[in-house]
Amino acid sequence: MRFFQWLVSQAFPPKCMFCGKVIDPDETLGFSRVCAACSERFIGRSGDATFPCKLPAASFLVAPLSYAEQPVASALRAYKFYHKKVYGIAFGEIVAKTIWQNKDLFAYLRFFDVMVCVPISAQRRNERGYNQSEIAGRSAAKLLQIPFDPAVLKKIRHTKRQSSFRSLPERAANIEGAYAVQKDVKDRKVILFDDIYTTGATVNECSKVLLNAGAKIVVAVCIAVNRSFEKEPEYFQQDSDGEIPENSLE
Numbered sequence: 484m485r486f487f488q489w490l491v492s493q494a495f496p497p498k499c500m501f502c503g504k505v506i507d508p509d510e511t512l513g514f515s516r517v518c519a520a521c522s523e524r525f526i527g528r529s530g531d532a533t534f535p536c537k538l539p540a541a542s543f544l545v546a547p548l549s550y551a552e553q554p555v556a557s558a559l560r561a562y563k564f565y566h567k568k569v570y571g572i573a574f575g576e577i578v579a580k581t582i583w584q585n586k587d588l589f590a591y592l593r594f595f596d597v598m599v600c601v602p603i604s605a606q607r608r609n610e611r612g613y614n615q616s617e618i619a620g621r622s623a624a625k626l627l628q629i630p631f632d633p634a635v636l637k638k639i640r641h642t643k644r645q646s647s648f649r650s651l652p653e654r655a656a657n658i659e660g661a662y663a664v665q666k667d668v669k670d671r672k673v674i675l676f677d678d679i680y681t682t683g684a685t686v687n688e689c690s691k692v693l694l695n696a697g698a699k700i701v702v703a704v705c706i707a708v709n710r711s712f713e714k715e716p717e718y719f720q721q722d723s724d725g726e727i728p729e730n731s732l733e
């Protein structure tokens with residue numbers, strides 16, 4: 484470590500983005516912005532971070548965190564709505580390391596052709612200054628050594644916030660026809676990155692346009708799943724036990 488970086492780390496020791504405690508470098512479980520205790524408590528490991536889903540398009544979902552838990556939800560909200568842009572790299576790291584921990588999953592996903600992210604409209608980008616799925620997705624893709632291309636999907640019309648609708652049909656209607664594929668994805672295996680999986684409407688719509696454009700397979704990877712929706716599974720399989728269904732591994 485260079486002297487200047489060392490000096491900065493002494494003056495501003497990294498704090499856990501969940502509990503706010505200073506991270507002890509000797510005790511970390513490998514996550515740069517999450518302390519060992521919060522890593523143990525909140526970050527999903529192997530099987531419990533993968534969800535078979537009934538999405539007509541995406542084959543299954545990987546999501547290491549639960550949006551229904553605090554302080555995870557607060558950190559995600561700070562990232563998404565309160566300009567904590569720096570959390571994006573840490574969230575990407577959590578996603579990548581969770582995939583690594585599941586050897587079968589990593590062996591399967593590492594040969595995917597490209598990771599893309601759910602785009603936001605130009606208006607939303609101007610308001611927020613960044614696309615939260617792009618920063619975290621780029622960070623995850625870099626660690627997993629999978630090519631990342633945020634320009635594959637484009638949002639072609641502005642939509643209301645999904646959080647202003649509760650039900651899946653309303654959310655699906657809000658974003659229907661809102662995304663377009665701008666690059667050649669024919670016969671490519673695509674990882675679709677999004678921030679929070681709630682009803683699956685956004686991931687499903689994006690997967691649909693990718694498959695319609697010729698993508699071979701689409702797997703959804705998100706930072707967090709809103710597990711309260713798991714109790715009313717619309718897109719999750721009823722016998723969901725966290726295992727990847729065999730038929731989704733081709």
Ligand SMILES: [Zn+2]
Nearest residue numbers: 499502518521
């Ligand atoms: Zn912590």
